Amino acid sequence: MFRIAIKMLWGDRAKFAGLIFGIAFTSFLVTFAMSYFCGFMTWGFALIAENPSADVWVMDPAVPSTELTTNLPDSALYRVRSVQGVHYAVPMALGTAEVRFPNGSFQSFQVIGVDDASLAGIPPIQAGASPSLLRAPDAVLVAEGGTSDKLNTPARVQDQWPYGASHLDVPTRMLQAGDELQINDRRAVVMGIAQALPRYPARPLLYTTIANASRFLPPERHRLTFVLASAAPGISARELATRIQASTGLRARAASDFKTDTVLWFLVNSEDVGDIAAMLLLAMTVGFGVTGVMLYIFTSENLRHYALLGAMGATPRLLIRMLFVQAGMCAMLGSGLGLGACSLASYAVGYIDYPFRLMWFTPLFGMLMVVLVSLGAAALSVRPVLKLSPAVVFAGR
Amino acid sequence: MVFALAAYRREEPAMPPPSSPAVRCQRIVKYYGTGDTRVVALRGIDLDVYKGELLMLVGPSGCGKTSLISVIAALLESDEGDCHLLGENIQRMELEARTVFRGRHVGFVFQAFNLLPTLSALDNVAVPLLIHGLPRSLAETKAGALLERVGLAGHAHLLPSQLSGGQQQRVAIARALVHEPDLVICDEPTSSLDHATGHSIMQLLRELARTQGRALIVVTHDPRILEFADRIAHMDDGRIVDVTRVPGTSHEI
Numbered sequence: 001m002f003r004i005a006i007k008m009l010w011g012d013r014a015k016f017a018g019l020i021f022g023i024a025f026t027s028f029l030v031t032f033a034m035s036y037f038c039g040f041m042t043w044g045f046a047l048i049a050e051n052p053s054a055d056v057w058v059m060d061p062a063v064p065s066t067e068l069t070t071n072l073p074d075s076a077l078y079r080v081r082s083v084q085g086v087h088y089a090v091p092m093a094l095g096t097a098e099v100r101f102p103n104g105s106f107q108s109f110q111v112i113g114v115d116d117a118s119l120a121g122i123p124p125i126q127a128g129a130s131p132s133l134l135r136a137p138d139a140v141l142v143a144e145g146g147t148s149d150k151l152n153t154p155a156r157v158q159d160q161w162p163y164g165a166s167h168l169d170v171p172t173r174m175l176q177a178g179d180e181l182q183i184n185d186r187r188a189v190v191m192g193i194a195q196a197l198p199r200y201p202a203r204p205l206l207y208t209t210i211a212n213a214s215r216f217l218p219p220e221r222h223r224l225t226f227v228l229a230s231a232a233p234g235i236s237a238r239e240l241a242t243r244i245q246a247s248t249g250l251r252a253r254a255a256s257d258f259k260t261d262t263v264l265w266f267l268v269n270s271e272d273v274g275d276i277a278a279m280l281l282l283a284m285t286v287g288f289g290v291t292g293v294m295l296y297i298f299t300s301e302n303l304r305h306y307a308l309l310g311a312m313g314a315t316p317r318l319l320i321r322m323l324f325v326q327a328g329m330c331a332m333l334g335s336g337l338g339l340g341a342c343s344l345a346s347y348a349v350g351y352i353d354y355p356f357r358l359m360w361f362t363p364l365f366g367m368l369m370v371v372l373v374s375l376g377a378a379a380l381s382v383r384p385v386l387k388l389s390p391a392v393v394f395a396g397r
Numbered sequence: 398m399v400f401a402l403a404a405y406r407r408e409e410p411a412m413p414p415p416s417s418p419a420v421r422c423q424r425i426v427k428y429y430g431t432g433d434t435r436v437v438a439l440r441g442i443d444l445d446v447y448k449g450e451l452l453m454l455v456g457p458s459g460c461g462k463t464s465l466i467s468v469i470a471a472l473l474e475s476d477e478g479d480c481h482l483l484g485e486n487i488q489r490m491e492l493e494a495r496t497v498f499r500g501r502h503v504g505f506v507f508q509a510f511n512l513l514p515t516l517s518a519l520d521n522v523a524v525p526l527l528i529h530g531l532p533r534s535l536a537e538t539k540a541g542a543l544l545e546r547v548g549l550a551g552h553a554h555l556l557p558s559q560l561s562g563g564q565q566q567r568v569a570i571a572r573a574l575v576h577e578p579d580l581v582i583c584d585e586p587t588s589s590l591d592h593a594t595g596h597s598i599m600q601l602l603r604e605l606a607r608t609q610g611r612a613l614i615v616v617t618h619d620p621r622i623l624e625f626a627d628r629i630a631h632m633d634d635g636r637i638v639d640v641t642r643v644p645g646t647s648h649e650i
């Protein structure tokens with residue numbers, strides 16, 4: 001009878017195609033939107049991801065994420081280094097600077113100051129320059145950080161300083177090694193373009209040593225934002241974090257936990273994220289609503305046929321099983337197509353800088369939702385099918 | 398009303414029942430609705446239908462014919478009275494058991510054919526067997542054999558929409574007979590067909606369906622097909638007002 005159930009479904013090609021397309025589209029939409037969302041979230045903790053050798057991030061006890069930071073006294077670094085189980089620990093300084101281009105235009109950059117000695121935290125540099133160049137005074141690396149066209153410097157020499165007046169509407173080109181910038185009236189020399197991970201929210205990035213950073217950034221009593229500790233062999237990141245926290249009184253988080261913190265912080269505090277989540281929810285509601293209703297309508301239109309099967313001896317149990325086979329078939333085919341399309345899309349967006357991350361749980365979630373909705377629709381259809389008196393088989397034509 | 402009662406007459410007591418009854422209805426009463434809108438569809442029906450006979454149920458529209466056959470097939474519960482099908486009071490059965498019992502022992506032919514539109518003729522005929530859990534190959538063999546007997550061997554893989562009305566009704570007859578039921582109920586099987594086609598459908602029903610041990614109830618208000626009946630039960634206003642035996646027909650017992 002399940003073959004018959006499927007033929008009942010399949011027989012009405014137009015409706016079946018509509019149903020499958022609806023489910024496929026919805027599961028595509030949901031999976032895509034969720035991957036997009038996950039993509040944003042991974043961009044949100046790009047700073048943590050960029051420092052894979054840091055097992056533990058140490059910060060002021062009040063710092064909730066990489067997005068909202070305050071600084072630590074310099075002594076924090078030594079206190080962390082003195083904790084047993086810390087293999088090594090390096091400082092990191094974060095700040096924001098208004099960077100002026102040679103034509104007088106300016107752009108806000110996030111400054112990431114790294115340990116002068118180890119240069120830990122510097123992403124790979126495009127076009128072969130050595131990171132050790134950064135140790136030169138005023139040397140910086142720049143990165144787009146998910147933005148576009150924000151690293152543009154005047155293309156022609158006559159538009160560059162010394163500027164008597166600004167040359168704002170002039171042809172530009174991308175910054176390159178050797179270009180100069182001005183930060184807080186100090187000269188900065190671009191040593192190269194860093195292949196930094198894109199950020200969420202997107203922002204141009206400026207990598208330099210902490211020594212340089214403290215010259216560029218406005219003077220502050222404390223310059224140290226994070227201490228990045230790596231664990232000695234045989235000790236887990238979480239364990240080390242607990243130890244550091246206990247002995248220094250600072251907040252210490254294993255990198256994976258700090259990523260989670262940051263994602264949660266975004267979920268709670270970022271309006272954009274709230275908007276994305278709301279859109280996602282809306283898309284899901286509409287998509288699944290439509291899908292559910294379509295399945296329900298399909299059954300309603302087939303009520304007469306179920307009544308006929310009932311008259312011919314199909315028990316309610318058999319009819320219910322047929323309903324669920326039909327719903328399950330739609331769910332499987334539809335979500336399969338949708339997820340297939342989504343993984344194709346993930347290949348496609350892999351070629352452009354796009355926040356898209358197909359996590360393992362995303363298709364599962366999409367699938368689960370489709371199955372739940374289909375089962376829900378089938379469950380809703382059960383009532384009319386059961387309530388229907390088989391006597392309607394004699395009613396009219 | 399008085400007239401109707403006066404006209405009521407049982408079969409001549411001299412004639413012995415041709416065989417044991419497949420259907421025995423006793424004082425069946427059926428209402429629809431409640432209170433002011435209550436309609437009494439059946440007002441105390443006593444009726445026996447014997448194995449091997451073709452009983453026609455005739456009467457004006459709205460007199461309760463469909464209600465009666467629905468009660469007989471246990472598609473509808475009566476409000477009073479008892480109806481035994483093959484000796485079983487199937488209204489007293491659990492829903493599931495009743496459904497299975499009906500599926501095994503009753504076949505239906507409808508005025509509007511009621512074929513499943515997305516299934517081929519063969520699949521349609523096989524459905525009652527598949528419902529009873531027969532393996533697909535066996536069901537299709539049997540269905541194919543019946544399609545052949547109704548003269549549609551070459552049409553097995555066509556959809557109902559590709560068949561004429563008469564052909565669809567033949568498929569429906571094959572479907573009603575494929576599981577060899579003890580009772581076949583036909584609700585106005587010829588009303589959607591022209592006279593010649595209706596005639597051939599009745600002929601087919603008589604030849605194929607009316608076998609020893611099987612009872613046939615055909616509801617109709619088409620006087621042209623009355624000649625096919627063994628007995629005719631006349632209904633009016635929820636009552637059986639007359640049962641006549643058609644002369645010249647005999648039972649194959």
Ligand SMILES: Nc1ncnc2c1ncn2[C@@H]1O[C@H](COP(=O)(O)OP(=O)(O)O)[C@@H](O)[C@H]1O
Binds near residue numbers: 436457463
């Ligand atoms: N489901 C129903 N609800 C209410 N009244 C009904 C229903 N079915 C039939 N009736 C009424 O019961 C009476 C008998 O109907 P029916 O058995 O269909 O007669 P017939 O088949 O002889 O035309 C009619 O008056 C009809 O209006």
Ligand SMILES: [Mg+2]
Binds near residue numbers: 462463
């Ligand atoms: Mg009727």
